Amino acid sequence: EAGVAQSPRYKIIEKRQSVAFWCNPISGHATLYWYQQILGQGPKLLIQFQNNGVVDDSQLPKDRFSAERLKGVDSTLKIQPAKLEDSAVYLCASSVNIAKNIQYFGAGTRLSVL
Amino acid sequence: GENVEQHPSTLSVQEGDSAVIKCTYSDSASNYFPWYKQELGKGPQLIIDIRSNVGEKKDQRIAVTLNKTAKHFSLHITETQPEDSAVYFCAVTSRDNYGQNFVFGPGTRLSVLP
Numbered sequence: 001e002a003g004v005a006q007s008p009r010y011k012i013i014e015k016r017q018s019v020a021f022w023c024n025p026i027s028g029h030a031t032l033y034w035y036q037q038i039l040g041q042g043p044k045l046l047i048q049f050q051n052n053g054v055v056d057d058s059q060l061p062k063d064r065f066s067a068e069r070l071k072g073v074d075s076t077l078k079i080q081p082a083k084l085e086d087s088a089v090y091l092c093a094s095s096v097n098i099a100k101n102i103q104y105f106g107a108g109t110r111l112s113v114l
Numbered sequence: 115g116e117n118v119e120q121h122p123s124t125l126s127v128q129e130g131d132s133a134v135i136k137c138t139y140s141d142s143a144s145n146y147f148p149w150y151k152q153e154l155g156k157g158p159q160l161i162i163d164i165r166s167n168v169g170e171k172k173d174q175r176i177a178v179t180l181n182k183t184a185k186h187f188s189l190h191i192t193e194t195q196p197e198d199s200a201v202y203f204c205a206v207t208s209r210d211n212y213g214q215n216f217v218f219g220p221g222t223r224l225s226v227l228p
Contacts, residue, residue: 041220043158102163107155
């Protein structure tokens with residue numbers, strides 16, 4: 001069974017530039033999560049989708065971050081414009097559905113904002 | 115909101131010894147408690163989990179114990195091996211109006227010395 005795929009693995013940008021991350025969850029998983037993991041900290045949930053609908057985006061900085069999952073499968077997370085403090089690993093995870101809590105994580109995208 | 119603490123932040127043990135990591139939480143409504151292992155450059159991987167209606171769960175060398183009254187749960191690794199060296203995160207989740215609220219602890223870096 002293929003795992004959660006994320007791309008790119010690494011991205012270096014300058015502050016005020018835009019960046020987008022892509023995630024392909026495990027086939028058949030209805031729930032998709034985006035996390036931000038700052039170096040030395042635990043992952044912090046940014047947004048949670050159930051199929052193509054947003055379940056929880058209460059911790060997403062909506063002035064600069066956006067995410068979509070238009071067809072209920074792949075998802076993209078965008079930052080525009082980026083700030084230095086956005087440097088982190090962005091992790092995508094998926095689970096069968098909201099009731100099935102077990103999350104499977106991708107390897108993440110490491111973002112460096114210079 | 116939920117507050118999750120994890121102790122110790124770093125732990126070094128000799129190969130073959132046991133390791134114990136403790137996690138405390140604040141929300142008494144929390145009902146699912148997973149432990150994740152994260153190796154360098156990889157996403158977190160679920161190693162064991164426990165639900166609120168169970169006090170202990172074991173899987174080979176790994177066990178988790180839950181004390182709901184005291185609001186803490188612990189990861190126990192016996193007969194540690196060098197490949198157990200990684201960062202371990204506890205997580206806590208509970209349902210709220212948004213669906214599920216996953217909160218991760220700050221992590222414990224475990225080093226198993228040969």
